[in-house]
Amino acid sequence: MLLLTCPYCGVDAEETELHAGGEAHLKRFGPGASDEDFTAYLFHRENPKGVHFERWRHANGCGKWFHAARCTNTLEVFGTYKAQTTEPPKDLLDTIRAKRPGFRWRDLA
Amino acid sequence: MSDVHLALGGASFDGLVKITELPGQGMVTLRGDLADKTIVQAVQHAFGVALPGVRETAFDGENGALWMSPDEALLLCPYAEAEDRVSALTGHLQGAHALAVNVSDARSVFELKGRMLREVIAKLAPVDMSPDAFGPGMVRRTRMAQVAAAFWMDDASTARVVCFRSVAGYMFDILSNAAEEASAVNYFVR
Ligand SMILES: [Zn+2]
Numbered sequence A: 001m002l003l004l005t006c007p008y009c010g011v012d013a014e015e016t017e018l019h020a021g022g023e024a025h026l027k028r029f030g031p032g033a034s035d036e037d038f039t040a041y042l043f044h045r046e047n048p049k050g051v052h053f054e055r056w057r058h059a060n061g062c063g064k065w066f067h068a069a070r071c072t073n074t075l076e077v078f079g080t081y082k083a084q085t086t087e088p089p090k091d092l093l094d095t096i097r098a099k100r101p102g103f104r105w106r107d108l109a
Numbered sequence B: 001m002s003d004v005h006l007a008l009g010g011a012s013f014d015g016l017v018k019i020t021e022l023p024g025q026g027m028v029t030l031r032g033d034l035a036d037k038t039i040v041q042a043v044q045h046a047f048g049v050a051l052p053g054v055r056e057t058a059f060d061g062e063n064g065a066l067w068m069s070p071d072e073a074l075l076l077c078p079y080a081e082a083e084d085r086v087s088a089l090t091g092h093l094q095g096a097h098a099l100a101v102n103v104s105d106a107r108s109v110f111e112l113k114g115r116m117l118r119e120v121i122a123k124l125a126p127v128d129m130s131p132d133a134f135g136p137g138m139v140r141r142t143r144m145a146q147v148a149a150a151f152w153m154d155d156a157s158t159a160r161v162v163c164f165r166s167v168a169g170y171m172f173d174i175l176s177n178a179a180e181e182a183s184a185v186n187y188f189v190r
Helices: A035-043 A090-099 B037-047 B079-092 B117-122 B165-178
Strands: A003-005 A012-014 A019-023 A051-057 A065-071 A077-082 B012-014 B018-021 B025-031 B057-060 B063-069 B072-078 B099-102 B107-113 B139-144 B147-155 B158-164
Touching (some): A003 A077, A077 A090, B012 B165, B025 B107, B037 B063, B037 B072, B063 B147, B072 B079, B079 B099, B107 B117, B117 B158, B147 B165, B158 B165
Antiparallel strands (some): A003 A012, A019 A051, A051 A065, A065 A077, B012 B018, B018 B107, B025 B072, B063 B072, B107 B158, B147 B158
């Protein structure tokens, strides 16, 4: 069972209160973008065994979208953070670096 | 003013707790930044209560405010006054980025009365209902079985459950089922 703490209402939300929203921090490429960028934006996704950054929505709760960093291998949750950001907070990255030395995820390491 | 047409005509069930569909609860949904001073004052003027903190409730008699999210509150008042309250609130909200709507007829409210109410709720919602984790003064927005719901406790043996009117029948059935006398687990009552 997955428990994520919603950064908006503070609830330790059980998985059935949540809705998965796919990969976090995608940069949108739209009109005027190259075919390569547009294709990557639409289709290319990370599929790591290990550290992953995702979007979740507290659907059966306060309704807010937020971010979660967790391990797809062990299901360990490193932390959650609000949606109004384009990158994970530094202290969370430090936590992950300490727990998973040498991890890589897109441009993050 | 029109008559109240309840979804289930005031249905009730007597088991581990007494479940009653409440007649005409006035409910106003307010969207807007709950930290905005104009919005806080508008609620104070129109409903006579201070906006509650995160996952908290504020009550003054029949008036109340429930924290729903950082930008949503559910305001309570007598059913017959809801329309006038929306007008008053909207007037006080001038200049703020906010919206108030009377949702009294879009929701159904059930009262749970009895010392087993924690157990009945715990059977249906993924919420820690132990007295240390949840009690009067708090509100929880969640799901009950398969439908969205919110509930709060007025006192140790009284809770109110709100759901969409369209699923009132389902809500009444699952609450009644969870409150069957023969299904007591006695987890919270020792
Ligand atoms: Zn939440």
